[in-house]
Amino acid sequence: MKILVGISKSPDTTSKIAFTDNSTKFDENGVQYIVNPYDEWYALVRALELKETLGGTVTIVTVGAAADEAVIRKALAIGADEAVRIDADPKDAYYTAVQIAEYAKEKGFDLILTGKETINYNGSQVAGMIAESLDMPFVSLATKLDVNGSTLKLEKEYLGGIQEVEVGLPAVVSCAKGMAEQRIPNMRGIMAARTKPLTVIPAAQVDELISFTGYTMPPAKSAVKMISPDNMDELVSLLHNEAKVI
Amino acid sequence: MSVLVYINGVHGIGKNAFEAVTYGKKLGDVTVVTNGNVDDAALAKLGEYGASKILVDKSLNNADDQQLTKMIENAANQTGASTIVFVHDHIAKNVAPRLSVRLKAGLVSGAIALPDGDGTIKVNVFSGKAFGSVKVNTAKKIISLLPNSIQPENNGGSAAVESFSANAGDTKVKVLATKQPEGDIPLPEADLVVSAGRGLKGPENWGIVEDLAKALGAATACSRPVSDADWRPHHEHVGQTGIAIRPNLYIAAGISGAIQHLAGVNGSKTIVVINTDPEAPFFKAADYGVVGDAFEVLPRLTEAVKKFKASH
Ligand SMILES: Cc1cc2nc3c(=O)[nH]c(=O)nc-3n(C[C@H](O)[C@H](O)[C@H](O)COP(=O)(O)OP(=O)(O)OC[C@H]3O[C@@H](n4cnc5c(N)ncnc54)[C@H](O)[C@@H]3O)c2cc1C
Numbered sequence: 313m314k315i316l317v318g319i320s321k322s323p324d325t326t327s328k329i330a331f332t333d334n335s336t337k338f339d340e341n342g343v344q345y346i347v348n349p350y351d352e353w354y355a356l357v358r359a360l361e362l363k364e365t366l367g368g369t370v371t372i373v374t375v376g377a378a379a380d381e382a383v384i385r386k387a388l389a390i391g392a393d394e395a396v397r398i399d400a401d402p403k404d405a406y407y408t409a410v411q412i413a414e415y416a417k418e419k420g421f422d423l424i425l426t427g428k429e430t431i432n433y434n435g436s437q438v439a440g441m442i443a444e445s446l447d448m449p450f451v452s453l454a455t456k457l458d459v460n461g462s463t464l465k466l467e468k469e470y471l472g473g474i475q476e477v478e479v480g481l482p483a484v485v486s487c488a489k490g491m492a493e494q495r496i497p498n499m500r501g502i503m504a505a506r507t508k509p510l511t512v513i514p515a516a517q518v519d520e521l522i523s524f525t526g527y528t529m530p531p532a533k534s535a536v537k538m539i540s541p542d543n544m545d546e547l548v549s550l551l552h553n554e555a556k557v558i
Numbered sequence: 559m560s561v562l563v564y565i566n567g568v569h570g571i572g573k574n575a576f577e578a579v580t581y582g583k584k585l586g587d588v589t590v591v592t593n594g595n596v597d598d599a600a601l602a603k604l605g606e607y608g609a610s611k612i613l614v615d616k617s618l619n620n621a622d623d624q625q626l627t628k629m630i631e632n633a634a635n636q637t638g639a640s641t642i643v644f645v646h647d648h649i650a651k652n653v654a655p656r657l658s659v660r661l662k663a664g665l666v667s668g669a670i671a672l673p674d675g676d677g678t679i680k681v682n683v684f685s686g687k688a689f690g691s692v693k694v695n696t697a698k699k700i701i702s703l704l705p706n707s708i709q710p711e712n713n714g715g716s717a718a719v720e721s722f723s724a725n726a727g728d729t730k731v732k733v734l735a736t737k738q739p740e741g742d743i744p745l746p747e748a749d750l751v752v753s754a755g756r757g758l759k760g761p762e763n764w765g766i767v768e769d770l771a772k773a774l775g776a777a778t779a780c781s782r783p784v785s786d787a788d789w790r791p792h793h794e795h796v797g798q799t800g801i802a803i804r805p806n807l808y809i810a811a812g813i814s815g816a817i818q819h820l821a822g823v824n825g826s827k828t829i830v831v832i833n834t835d836p837e838a839p840f841f842k843a844a845d846y847g848v849v850g851d852a853f854e855v856l857p858r859l860t861e862a863v864k865k866f867k868a869s870h
Contacts, residue, residue, distance in 0.1 A: 325818050325821075326817055406658060409655075437655040437658070437665060440652050440653075440655030440656050443656065444627070444656040445659055449623075450656070450731075452652045453648060470648055470738075471647060471648050472738065472744040472746070473737050473793075474737045475733060475735070476734040479730060479732070489795075490792060519662075520695060521663065521694070521696050522693065522694050522695060524690045524692060525691045525693045526690070527683070527690050528689045529689075530688070530689065536845060537845065538847045538848070538849065539848050540848075541848050541849065541854065541855050544855070544858040544859040547830070548863055548866045551846075552870075555845065557750070557827060558807065
């Protein structure tokens with residue numbers, strides 16, 4: 313099985329979120345980047361498990377700058393065979409998805425996996441856009457994935473419940489919690505990752521359909537009002553009369 | 559301007575659909591497109607919120623994303639719509655990106671407001687820790703609207719329901735089974751949410767959480783360690799790696815308020831925190847705080863809510 317896994321970087325979850333350049337740019341000062349958790353914990357690890365049982369290869373692809381290679385090496389250390397970096401700033405979801413689709417077009421991948429979303433933009437758009445660009449079916453938010461010959465059997469989150477679906481290969485799948493267990497790279501993996509192939513390819517010419525013009529922070533909360541644990545009638549009355557939520 | 563709103567009737571037609579139609583109405587003349595087994599009376603209700611026409615293909619059931627994409631594309635062509643609005647749910651998260659590629663239309667994913675004066679639209683970014691303003695660079699636009707972002711407005715209008723041929727092609731993703739929780743309020747749509755964390759000590763203690771939720775008519779949620787330990791189902795997990803919600807009221811009992819948890823809930827209008835530890839970080843993000851034992855405070859709050867409901 314030939315598997316492609318889309319990887320993106322995202323700021324560590326404890327990063328302080330701030331903006332510069334007149335609130336038009338994310339402030340990268342002091343921000344630690346990690347492999348986007350959904351990509352790493354679920355998509356990549358499930359791809360490796362499939363390779364271990366069915367044979368084949370796992371290629372990771374990212375759209376990003378040279379500085380992102382640390383994140384790529386981490387994914388290689390967990391076990392991917394090779395990596396491709398498309399040398400561009402991943403401007404918007406469409407731009408990113410079309411770059412990946414252009415790369416994947418004639419490579420004959422059986423399965424393309426991504427995480428369900430990035431934790432920085434939470435757009436959940438890239439995988440669906442890759443699927444449409446390649447005219448492939450797409451299953452999102454998959455929590456379980458099994459291969460049966462040339463068919464995939466999946467469970468996916470669906471409007472608060474679970475749906476079981478079946479789809480023929482090739483297909484694009486976005487992966488959510490439940491798909492696999494996080495793997496910590498070991499020393500051997502980290503050593504091996506240094507010599508695994510990392511190919512850099514130039515970006516294709518793609519339009520930006522949207523742009524972010526600025527950022528704002530949520531308004532600061534006013535101070536918390538403390539209520540005695542013995543006076544829940546007061547809390548209910550505040551929720552009704554002051555907050556007006558019940 | 560002609561606006562197309564896609565509505566799915568999977569859970570029936572409710573508040574989120576009314577929000578999306580209200581949103582569309584503020585931008586132009588609204589046509590709704592939908593499919594499958596939806597009731598005409600429920601569809602007609604969308605007219606009250608501003609839809610002037612409703613196109614429905616009742617023969618298209620269990621449609622996959624590619625079919626829905628084609629259906630919406632055909633409806634957009636037929637109505638000449640330049641803006642397409644979705645409710646930002648699981649279906650939209652699949653279909654809107656596909657449609658964006660097909661129509662080469664910029665997609666605003668997770669919009670939380672109407673366009674500003676300069677035409678940009680606010681979205682949640684960094685898991686709700688900030689807002690971004692999105693400018694769409696294409697003539698056609700797709701806007702996927704986060705639930706609870708706009709107040710539905712019933713203006714008592716009416717809409718004609720017309721049957722429509724989706725011309726959607728074959729299904730490629732075959733649905734084998736759907737397991738939907740019975741009778742529960744879907745968490746992303748809920749106005750009121752009662753949530754609990756590791757402070758509840760074990761799954762056997764969730765009765766007091768459910769009792770309060772029932773008294774309020776609220777949905778239930780939990781912190782990540784709670785769903786990781788299988789005390790509660792995964793779909794209740796809120797936060798940076800779970801779902802992001804923005805209810806009117808979020809009550810958190812026995813949750814410390816880690817930054818990753820707050821990321822998923824700080825869009826809530828009012829936050830109540832119940833915790834034994836007065837130093838718990840969650841109090842900094844709360845509107846109302848109760849320092850106390852959830853095992854005593856939750857049942858007391860449930861009684862107080864019942865008393866209030868009986869007298870109102
Ligand atoms: C990459 C990453 C992603 C993450 N994503 C998420 C996420 O999406 N969602 C999420 O929730 N977490 C997430 N976490 C985990 C997060 O950091 C916290 O560990 C988690 O939220 C803590 O859950 P908790 O508050 O239930 O438990 P704890 O932190 O153990 O807090 C329990 C609280 O209960 C209080 N308590 C104890 N007994 C009682 C009692 N009888 N009555 C009242 N209060 C009591 C304690 O004082 C304490 O404040 C993530 C972590 C990482 C590293």
